[in-house]
Amino acid sequence: MNTAYAHPILTCAEAKDxxxxxxxADESKEWAAMQAAGAAVAGAVLADFEEVGGFPATGTILVLxxxxxxxxxxxxxxxxxxxxxPRAHAEVWLVYGVRALRPLALRAWQELQHAAPERVxxxxxxxxxxxxxxxxxxxxxxxxxxxxxxxxxxALRLANLLDVRLRAAVDLPSGWDAPEAFRADFTYATGIVKxxxxxxxxxxxxxxLDLGFFAGDEPGGDRVLTASVLAPLRAWRDPxxxxxxxGHVFILGGSRDYPGAVFMAVLAAVRSGVGLxxxxxxxxxxxxxxxxxxxxxxxxxxxxxxxxxALEGRHRVVERWSRATALVVGPGLGRExxxxxxxxxxxxxxxxPAVVDADALQPEIIRAAKTPLILTPHAGxxxxxxxxxxxxxxxxxxxxxxxxxxxxxxxxxxxxxxxxFFGGPVLARGGSGDLLAGxxxxxxxQTPADPAGxxxxxxxxxxxxxxxxxxxxxxxxxxxxxxxxYLGVVLRTAEA
Numbered sequence: 001m002n003t004a005y006a007h008p009i010l011t012c013a014e015a016k017d018x019x020x021x022x023x024x025a026d027e028s029k030e031w032a033a034m035q036a037a038g039a040a041v042a043g044a045v046l047a048d049f050e051e052v053g054g055f056p057a058t059g060t061i062l063v064l065x066x067x068x069x070x071x072x073x074x075x076x077x078x079x080x081x082x083x084x085x086p087r088a089h090a091e092v093w094l095v096y097g098v099r100a101l102r103p104l105a106l107r108a109w110q111e112l113q114h115a116a117p118e119r120v121x122x123x124x125x126x127x128x129x130x131x132x133x134x135x136x137x138x139x140x141x142x143x144x145x146x147x148x149x150x151x152x153x154x155a156l157r158l159a160n161l162l163d164v165r166l167r168a169a170v171d172l173p174s175g176w177d178a179p180e181a182f183r184a185d186f187t188y189a190t191g192i193v194k195x196x197x198x199x200x201x202x203x204x205x206x207x208x209l210d211l212g213f214f215a216g217d218e219p220g221g222d223r224v225l226t227a228s229v230l231a232p233l234r235a236w237r238d239p240x241x242x243x244x245x246x247g248h249v250f251i252l253g254g255s256r257d258y259p260g261a262v263f264m265a266v267l268a269a270v271r272s273g274v275g276l277x278x279x280x281x282x283x284x285x286x287x288x289x290x291x292x293x294x295x296x297x298x299x300x301x302x303x304x305x306x307x308x309x310a311l312e313g314r315h316r317v318v319e320r321w322s323r324a325t326a327l328v329v330g331p332g333l334g335r336e337x338x339x340x341x342x343x344x345x346x347x348x349x350x351x352x353p354a355v356v357d358a359d360a361l362q363p364e365i366i367r368a369a370k371t372p373l374i375l376t377p378h379a380g381x382x383x384x385x386x387x388x389x390x391x392x393x394x395x396x397x398x399x400x401x402x403x404x405x406x407x408x409x410x411x412x413x414x415x416x417x418x419x420x421f422f423g424g425p426v427l428a429r430g431g432s433g434d435l436l437a438g439x440x441x442x443x444x445x446q447t448p449a450d451p452a453g454x455x456x457x458x459x460x461x462x463x464x465x466x467x468x469x470x471x472x473x474x475x476x477x478x479x480x481x482x483x484x485x486y487l488g489v490v491l492r493t494a495e496a
C-alpha cells in the first residue's frame with residue numbers, strides 16, 4: 001500500500017531524534033529550518049485570516065516568545081507579516097526576558113526588530129493593549145514538560161483574556177492541555193506533526209506545514225494527509241482517453257423524504273473528472289434531476305409505497321453491472337427494510353468496489369458485501385456499525401477502508417490511520433457528506449484497484465475546496481454545494 005502522500009506523525013521523542021539526524025547540531029541548518037518555519041506560519045496565518053476578511057492593514061500582532069526555537073519561529077513569522085503589511089505593528093512579550101533567549105531565538109528577535117524597527121516594541125503584561133489582530137504563541141515547543149511555571153502561567157492566562165481576532169499556536173499550544181494553556185483558533189505544526197496535537201482540546205483547527213523533512217515512504221501508523229495526494233488530478237489528462245477509460249460510477253440512493261442527498265452526490269461526481277455517472281433513483285425524481293444535471297445518466301427505479309427504492313428495481317442495476325467500475329450506495333436512501341434488503345443484495349453480487357454511506361451504513365449490509373468497501377461514517381454512524389471498537393480495530397476486522405468524518409477526518413487503511421487537517425467548520429452543514437461520497441466514489445471509479453488512494457484524494461479535495469470556499473466567502477453565509485465551485489480552483493493553484 002502506497003501512502004507516500006501522507007507523512008508520519010511522531011511522538012515528541014521521535015521528533016527530537018529526527019531533528020538531531022536532520023540538523024546534527026549545525027546552527028546553519030537549524031536557522032534555515034527556523035526561517036522556513038517562520039515563513040510557512042506567516043503564509044498560513046494570512047491565508048486563514050481570509051476566512052474572516054483578511055489580516056487588517058493596520059493590525060497589531062502580539063508575539064508570545066519563550067526561550068527557544070518555538071519562539072524563534074513565532075518571531076520570524078511576525079517579521080514576515082510585517083514585511084507584507086507595511087502599516088501593521090508587532091508587540092513582543094519575551095516571557096523569560098531577552099537574556100534567556102537561546103542563540104537562534106535571539107537572532108530571530110533581532111531580525112524582527114530589523115525588519116520594521118519603528119513598528120516593533122517589547123512589552124510586558126502590564127503594558128499590553130486590550131485588542132490585537134493576531135496573537136502568535138511561541139512560548140514552548142514540543143519539548144515542554146509540565147507543569148507550567150509561574151511566569152508562563154501568568155503570561156498565558158493574561159493572553160487568553162485579551163480580545164484577539166485570531167489566536168495561532170506554533171507547533172503545539174503552550175502548556176498543552178493545562179487549565180492555563182494557550183487557547184488557539186489554529187495550531188500550525190511546523191515540519192512535523194507531534195502526536196499530542198491530535199488530542200489537545202485547545203488546539204483549535206490544525207494545519208500541517210510541510211518543510212520537506214519527509215519523503216513520504218517512512219513507516220508509521222498515524223500519518224497526516226498532504227496535498228500531494230492530488231498530484232494525479234493536477235496533471236495533464238490523457239489526450240487519448242475517452243469517457244469509458246475515465247471510469248463509470250454507479251450511484252444508488254434517494255427517496256421521497258431525502259431527494260437532495262443523492263442529487264448532491266451526483267453533482268459532486270460529475271465535477272470529479274470521472275468519465276460517466278449513472279444515478280439509480282426513485283423514478284418520480286428523474287424528470288427534475290435530469291433537467292438540472294443532464295450530464296448524468298438518470299435511471300428511474302420502481303418505488304416502495306413510501307417513496308424508497310423497491311426490490312423489484314434490482315434488475316435495473318444488475319443488467320448494467322458490466323459498465324460500472326465503482327458503486328456508491330446510501331445518500332438519501334432512507335431506512336425502509338425493503339430498500340435496505342435491495343442494497344444488501346446488490347453488494348453481495350457486485351463485482352466492483354463500493355462506497356457505502358449514510359443509511360446504507362448498517363452492520364448487516366456491510367457483512368453481506370463481497371466486494372472491497374470504502375465506508376464513510378460520521379461519529380454517530382460509526383458507533384452504529386462498530387459499537388465500542390476503535391477505528392483501527394474495526395477497519396482491520398472488516399478489511400474496509402474507513403473514512404471517519406469529523407473536524408479531523410481520519411482514514412483507516414490497514415494498520416495506518418491518515419489524519420486530514422483540510423476543511424473546517426464550513427463543512428459542518430447538511431449535505432457535506434453527500435458531496436464527499438460522490439467525490440470518493442468517482443475517484444474509486446477511476447482507480448478501482450486503489451481504494452485507499454481514492455478515499456484519500458476525495459477527502460483532501462473536499463477539504464481543500466472547503467478551505468478555498470471559506471477564504472473566499474466566509475464559513476457562515478454559504479451553501480453546501482458552493483464547495484463544488486472550488487474544486488477546480490484547488491487544482492489550478494500551487495500545491496498547499
